[in-house]
Amino acid sequence: MSIYIYPVKKYVDDKGVPISVPFSVEFTEILRTIYNSPYYVSDPQKACIFVPSLDLLNQNNVRLKETSQILSSLPYWNAGTNHLLFNFLPGSVPEYNAVLEVNLNRAMIAGAGFSTWTYRKTHDISIPVFSLLGHNFDLEICKEGPRQYLATAAQNNIHFEYRNELEDLAEEHPELLVLNRCSEANITLRCRGGEMFFYPEVLQESTFCLIIRGARLGQTALSDAMKAGCIPVIVADGYVLPFADHIDWQRASITVFEENLADLIHILKSVSDERISEMRSQVCFLWEKYFSSVSLITKAVLDVLNSRIFPHHALTYEDWNNPPDEAGASSLLFLPTIAPKSQGFTAVILTYDRLESLFQVILKVVQAPSLAKVLVVWNNQVKAPPPASIWPKINKPLKVVQTKENRLSNRFYPYDEIETEAVLAIDDDIVMLTADELEFAYEVWREFPDRIVGFPSRVHLYDNTTKKWKYESEWTNEISMVLTGAAFYHKFYSYLYTYSMPGDIKEWVDDHMNCEDIAMNFLVANVTGKAPIKVTPRKKFKCPECTNVEMLSADVIHMAERSECINRFAESYGVMTLKTVEFRADPVLYKDNFPEKLKRFNNVGSL
Numbered sequence: 001m002s003i004y005i006y007p008v009k010k011y012v013d014d015k016g017v018p019i020s021v022p023f024s025v026e027f028t029e030i031l032r033t034i035y036n037s038p039y040y041v042s043d044p045q046k047a048c049i050f051v052p053s054l055d056l057l058n059q060n061n062v063r064l065k066e067t068s069q070i071l072s073s074l075p076y077w078n079a080g081t082n083h084l085l086f087n088f089l090p091g092s093v094p095e096y097n098a099v100l101e102v103n104l105n106r107a108m109i110a111g112a113g114f115s116t117w118t119y120r121k122t123h124d125i126s127i128p129v130f131s132l133l134g135h136n137f138d139l140e141i142c143k144e145g146p147r148q149y150l151a152t153a154a155q156n157n158i159h160f161e162y163r164n165e166l167e168d169l170a171e172e173h174p175e176l177l178v179l180n181r182c183s184e185a186n187i188t189l190r191c192r193g194g195e196m197f198f199y200p201e202v203l204q205e206s207t208f209c210l211i212i213r214g215a216r217l218g219q220t221a222l223s224d225a226m227k228a229g230c231i232p233v234i235v236a237d238g239y240v241l242p243f244a245d246h247i248d249w250q251r252a253s254i255t256v257f258e259e260n261l262a263d264l265i266h267i268l269k270s271v272s273d274e275r276i277s278e279m280r281s282q283v284c285f286l287w288e289k290y291f292s293s294v295s296l297i298t299k300a301v302l303d304v305l306n307s308r309i310f311p312h313h314a315l316t317y318e319d320w321n322n323p324p325d326e327a328g329a330s331s332l333l334f335l336p337t338i339a340p341k342s343q344g345f346t347a348v349i350l351t352y353d354r355l356e357s358l359f360q361v362i363l364k365v366v367q368a369p370s371l372a373k374v375l376v377v378w379n380n381q382v383k384a385p386p387p388a389s390i391w392p393k394i395n396k397p398l399k400v401v402q403t404k405e406n407r408l409s410n411r412f413y414p415y416d417e418i419e420t421e422a423v424l425a426i427d428d429d430i431v432m433l434t435a436d437e438l439e440f441a442y443e444v445w446r447e448f449p450d451r452i453v454g455f456p457s458r459v460h461l462y463d464n465t466t467k468k469w470k471y472e473s474e475w476t477n478e479i480s481m482v483l484t485g486a487a488f489y490h491k492f493y494s495y496l497y498t499y500s501m502p503g504d505i506k507e508w509v510d511d512h513m514n515c516e517d518i519a520m521n522f523l524v525a526n527v528t529g530k531a532p533i534k535v536t537p538r539k540k541f542k543c544p545e546c547t548n549v550e551m552l553s554a555d556v557i558h559m560a561e562r563s564e565c566i567n568r569f570a571e572s573y574g575v576m577t578l579k580t581v582e583f584r585a586d587p588v589l590y591k592d593n594f595p596e597k598l599k600r601f602n603n604v605g606s607l
Contacts, residue, residue, distance in 0.1 A: 089113075226286065421449065457534040487517075
């Protein structure tokens with residue numbers, strides 16, 4: 001990538017009045033950082049990105065009409081193509097629009113305060129509002145134990161309805177500190193009644209800091225909180241957080257919908273001390289790496305641009321989100337035994353034409369905190385997937401892939417869209433699983449990423465009369481299979497299933513439209529020599545709205561064919577690879593007489 005900065009010029013109107021304001025310290029730092037970066041070029045003919053030398057950081061200082069004319073007159077403007085503008089404070093009284101109001105055309109904005117309505121994904125870049133309020137950043141604040149206040153709301157421009165709601169909460173919960181500005185003259189003081197606090201130092205006394213919708217979505221409150229090692233609580237629906245396309249904010253913040261503000265204290269108290277410690281460390285890491293100076297913010301913007309232009313040079317998720325290992329370099333002789341939690345899992349849903357239950361499943365799995373993406377495998381070649389307008393509106397990526405042939409093995413194809421190590425294979429009629437059950441199963445899989453971990457279990461038995469293996473679906477003391485109608489597995493097994501399945505197993509499965517789940521259990525057991533792991537006591541997985549015609553497992557012929565599958569697969573492998581176990585995994589406090597609200601996984605079904 002190469003970036004060209006336009007020469008600095010002084011622009012005046014027809015009366016000789018300057019149009020462009022003198023450069024602010026922050027904009028000067030932006031230009032200096034670009035100039036000193038490896039991306040800078042002095043020849044515009046060699047550049048692919050152009051940065052105008054116009055300080056647009058604060059729209060209050062920008063003459064919109066005249067500035068738009070200046071931009072359109074730039075020699076390489078070309079309707080804004082490949083031009084990058086920087087802005088901290090968009091909008092002005094009274095609307096406070098969430099985007100800079102000059103005539104942008106196709107120009108990119110590195111701006112603060114984007115909403116989901118104004119942010120052009122993969123085009124614009126969301127950045128933080130840099131805070132000028134100073135207090136020394138000390139890494140020790142990231143290692144502190146409990147703080148005096150659970151949460152603090154110290155913004156000046158909180159909407160009066162939200163402020164009234166917060167003050168009502170504070171009357172019931174003294175651990176919530178709600179502050180107002182003491183006077184218009186001094187922005188470094190905050191007051192509660194007659195009590196005075198220094199801002200932003202007071203934020204160091206709070207575990208959580210509220211970032212609430214104000215006149216502008218992007219505010220210095222986020223930077224102030226992070227510098228204080230205070231975990232941001234985002235109460236601003238639709239706010240696009242800084243570098244949201246790359247930073248995993250779930251690791252460093254709590255999001256509370258505006259309509260749920262009344263439940264704030266309950267939500268924050270449900271966060272464990274261990275989780276608070278992890279989030280605080282992540283907040284400090286992000287602050288130091290990306291937010292602590294205008295120069296670092298600018299460098300992050302350049303990294304984002306470079307990754308978009310040259311994806312093969314893009315920084316990975318780990319590069320953006322993982323702090324350096326404080327324990328030093330890990331051994332090169334051993335691979336990690338626990339899968340990373342940060343990436344989450346991809347839910348792969350095989351479907352044909354059951355839209356109602358499919359949409360229910362999507363809405364269920366999206367409630368699991370660790371879900372990263374939903375991939376729907378549309379196995380119907382006669383009927384196209386429905387238009388995007390009728391699919392559920394969810395806050396995670398949703399991708400639909402239409403297959404060329406109706407095969408059960410399509411559910412195990414290693415799709416490029418699967419970017420996580422963990423895959424949740426789930427049928428389009430498994431509507432009964434809760435978010436807690438899915439999240440718990442994912443946590444168990446992280447500890448045993450080489451195994452199949454899931455819910456519906458089965459066992460294989462040897463029939464001494466027929467001298468053959470038998471598929472058994474009745475409840476017994478043992479299990480040897482976890483069906484992939486609702487199970488986690490490592491995506492590597494998709495490659496093995498697709499390209500390295502022994503014999504004609506894969507072809508037999510596709511021809512008979514049965515036993516793909518048994519085949520996957522054989523494959524994993526053969527590779528690992530280990531049994532699968534069943535989680536939670538739930539055993540009933542029949543869809544109450546589905547008819548028996550749709551439920552293949554209700555067919556006696558189907559059950560007999562599955563016994564035949566086991567015998568064929570054992571013959572193909574030359575040995576019975578399936579292993580039996582007599583245990584399952586449940587949450588620690590599953591049946592303890594303990595308040596439900598204090599349990600990590602409290603919504604676990606009995607059957």
